Amino acid sequence: GINAEYGTIKRLQDGITSVEKCRKPVIAAIHGACIGGGVDIICSSDIRLISADAYFQVKEVDIGIVADVGTIQRLPRIVGNQSLVNEYCLTARKFYADEASRVGIVSAVYPDRATLLENAIALAARIASKSPVAVQGTKSNLIFSRDHTVQQGLDRVALWNATMLLGADPINAMTGAAGFEDP
Secondary structure: OHHHHHHHHHHHHHHHHHHHHOOOOOEEEEOOEEEOHHHHHHHHOOEEEEEOOOEEEOOHHHHOOOOOOOHHHHHHHHHOOHHHHHHHHHHOOOEEHHHHHHOOOOOEEEOOHHHHHHHHHHHHHHHHOOOHHHHHHHHHHHHHHHHOOHHHHHHHHHHHHHHHOOOOHHHHHHHHHOOOOOO
C-alpha cells in the first residue's frame, strides 16, 4: 500500500542524504554514465570531479516517476539555474562533461579515468592533511549556510568558532602556518 511505498522512498531518501550528512567531506569521482540515482548521490556529495567521458541524465520521467531521492531538491542549488534543471528533469536530456563543468555541477574535468582517480585521491589527501575539527566544522557550516540566511550562517559560525577556539587545533595550525612547525 501507500504507507509501504512511502516508507521505502523515505528510507532511500535517508540513504542518499546520509552522504551529505557524513561529517567527512565526500568526493564523487564520476566516469562514464551517471543516471537517475547516480545523479542523486553526486548531488549529495561535497565535491564532484569527472572524466571527459562522463555524462548525466535525470532519467526518472522516462520511466514514469518523479525523481524522488534528492535531485529535484539539490540540483537547483548546485546549478543556480532553475530553468536548466527543469529542462534536465522534464526531458531526461543527457548532458555531457563539458556542460556539467560549464554549469557548475563539477569542479574539474580530467581526460580519463586514471587521471580522475589520481586527482581525486590527491584532493582527498590534501583535505585530510588539514585539521579534522576545522574540516568538519567548515563542511557543517557550508551546508548550514546554504540552507539559511547569511545572518543565520554568520551567527552559527561565530558560535562554532568561539567554541572551537578553546581547543588545540587552531593554535597548532597557526603555529604551523607561521613556519614554526608542520601543522
